[in-house]
Amino acid sequence: MTTRRAEDESEIRGRLGEVVERIGEKDIEALKGLYAEDVVSFDVEPPLQHVGVEAKMANWEKVFAIFDEVAYELRDLVVTVGGDVAFGHGFGRLSGTLRDGTATEGMWVRGTFCFERVDGAWLIVHDQASVPFDIVTGKGVTDLRP
Numbered sequence: 360m361t362t363r364r365a366e367d368e369s370e371i372r373g374r375l376g377e378v379v380e381r382i383g384e385k386d387i388e389a390l391k392g393l394y395a396e397d398v399v400s401f402d403v404e405p406p407l408q409h410v411g412v413e414a415k416m417a418n419w420e421k422v423f424a425i426f427d428e429v430a431y432e433l434r435d436l437v438v439t440v441g442g443d444v445a446f447g448h449g450f451g452r453l454s455g456t457l458r459d460g461t462a463t464e465g466m467w468v469r470g471t472f473c474f475e476r477v478d479g480a481w482l483i484v485h486d487q488a489s490v491p492f493d494i495v496t497g498k499g500v501t502d503l504r505p
Contacts, residue, residue: 364440367440367445367476367481368438368440368445370481371438371440371445371447371474371481372436372438372447374393374474374481374483375433375436375447375472377389377393378390378393378431378433378483379431379432379433381393382419382422382429382430382431382453383429383430383431385423385429387416387419387420387423390416390419391416393482393483394412394415394416394482394483394484395412395475395477395482395483395484396411396412397410397411397412397484398410398411398412398415398482398483398484398485398486399484399485400414400415400418400485400486400487401485401486401487401488401489402418402486402487402488403468403488403489404418415486422453424458425457425458426453426455426456426457426458427455427456427457427458427460428455428456429453429454429455430453430454430455431451431452431453432451432452432454433449433450433451433470434449434450434451434452434505435449435450435505436448436449437449443475443476444473444474444475444476445473445474445481446471446472446473446474447471447472447474448469448470448471448472449470450467450468450469450470450505451467451468451469451470451488452464452465452466452467452468453465466490466501466502467503467504467505468488468489468490469487469488469489469490469491470486470487470488471485471486471487472485472486473485473486491503
């Protein structure tokens with residue numbers, strides 16, 4: 360791996376580390392700065408796509424309203440860099456304490472993050488969280504672990 364690619368990969372891993380930290384802090388403004396203005400998000404909840412940073416932040420606001428304390432874990436992350444674009448994939452999980460005091464371990468989802476270098480900074484231009492499903496029943500399978 361070239362030095363530049365290694366540096367870019369390190370920066371991207373750092374950006375995803377910031378996502379994890381900002382979610383735990385419920386810092387919507389700092390979180391917003393990690394996404395491109397025109398981000399397209401394929402999140403686990405409807406609709407099929409959320410377009411724009413405001414739509415993405417509205418999803419995080421919903422999460423923050425549900426959780427009193429929230430944590431995000433990202434595992435088995437693989438990052439690939441090519442010039443001014445990059446992507447990463449791994450497994451993510453939200454967990455914490457709900458507003459009613461119930462602790463939840465959450466569920467593991469598959470996560471993909473696409474980045475573009477914009478004015479020298481790596482920003483998330485697309486993300487996707489997905490749950491595997493049972494093809495016979497059409498229901499999501501939420502008890503899998505990486």
